[in-house]
Amino acid sequence: MIKLVSEVVDQYCERHTQAPEALFEELRQETLATMRSPQMQVGAVEGQFLRMLCGLVGARRVIELGMFTGYSALMMAAALPSDGELITCDIDPKAEAVAKRYFAKSPHGAKIKVRMGPALQTLASLQAPFDLAFIDADKTNYPAYFQAIVPLMRPGGLIVADNVLWSGAVADPGVTDEETQALRAYAAQALADPRVESVMLSVRDGMLLSRKK
Numbered sequence: 567m568i569k570l571v572s573e574v575v576d577q578y579c580e581r582h583t584q585a586p587e588a589l590f591e592e593l594r595q596e597t598l599a600t601m602r603s604p605q606m607q608v609g610a611v612e613g614q615f616l617r618m619l620c621g622l623v624g625a626r627r628v629i630e631l632g633m634f635t636g637y638s639a640l641m642m643a644a645a646l647p648s649d650g651e652l653i654t655c656d657i658d659p660k661a662e663a664v665a666k667r668y669f670a671k672s673p674h675g676a677k678i679k680v681r682m683g684p685a686l687q688t689l690a691s692l693q694a695p696f697d698l699a700f701i702d703a704d705k706t707n708y709p710a711y712f713q714a715i716v717p718l719m720r721p722g723g724l725i726v727a728d729n730v731l732w733s734g735a736v737a738d739p740g741v742t743d744e745e746t747q748a749l750r751a752y753a754a755q756a757l758a759d760p761r762v763e764s765v766m767l768s769v770r771d772g773m774l775l776s777r778k779k
């Protein structure tokens with residue numbers, strides 16, 4: 567992932583963001599040392615932002631697509647009340663093993679329910695309402711994830727899609743690979759959909775926030 571802001575600015579943002587608990591740094595280090603593509607992890611700034619968004623919408627039920635080693639799931643779970651629920655899914659058993667160890671170590675881990683299997687299957691099995699959805703799984707399915715998630719959200723609920731700038735590729739008409747096209751389609755679809763209002767932010771690799779009306 568190419569950073570959209572300079573390393574210096576990125577570090578400045580991180581220094582001026584609430585530092586997460588030590589467990590998150592432990593998880594970050596283990597992910598860096600043991601996983602392929604560790605940069606998939608959202609990191610401290612986006613993680614804290616997700617946690618704040620959960621707090622702002624008063625989230626009690628959250629759905630996440632793309633758990634990986636559990637960093638974003640744990641961040642959001644930390645903002646939920648003790649009887650809150652975060653359902654997260656993935657297809658990678660190696661990531662699942664790491665995530666579950668960290669969920670077990672955290673006071674918030676008991677709020678997290680892991681569903682292994684393709685995200686579209688998990689979505690088809692869920693009952694509304696959700697307060698917040700975080701889409702961070704395979705990019706080609708983003709448009710289908712949006713269609714499956716909108717009916718599950720309560721009015722005022724927030725759909726957050728990650729990596730919508732794809733290192734800036736989406737804004738370069740010369741880039742036409744499948745993932746970039748899917749991310750462009752996602753953004754266009756969200757903007758045109760009368761059921762939501764959307765704002766795109768250049769946080770990290772781009773976040774698209776769509777609030778259900």
Ligand SMILES: C[S@@+](CC[C@H](N)C(=O)[O-])C[C@H]1O[C@@H](n2cnc3c(N)ncnc32)[C@H](O)[C@@H]1O
Pocket residue numbers: 606607608609631632633634635636637638639655656657658661683684685686702703704
């Ligand atoms: C960008 S990473 C998620 C990072 C995570 N949110 C974090 O902050 O640590 C994307 C994850 O989506 C998973 N994934 C890919 N295709 C999937 C699918 N069809 N259904 C569910 N998960 C999928 C991958 O195995 C990978 O762990």
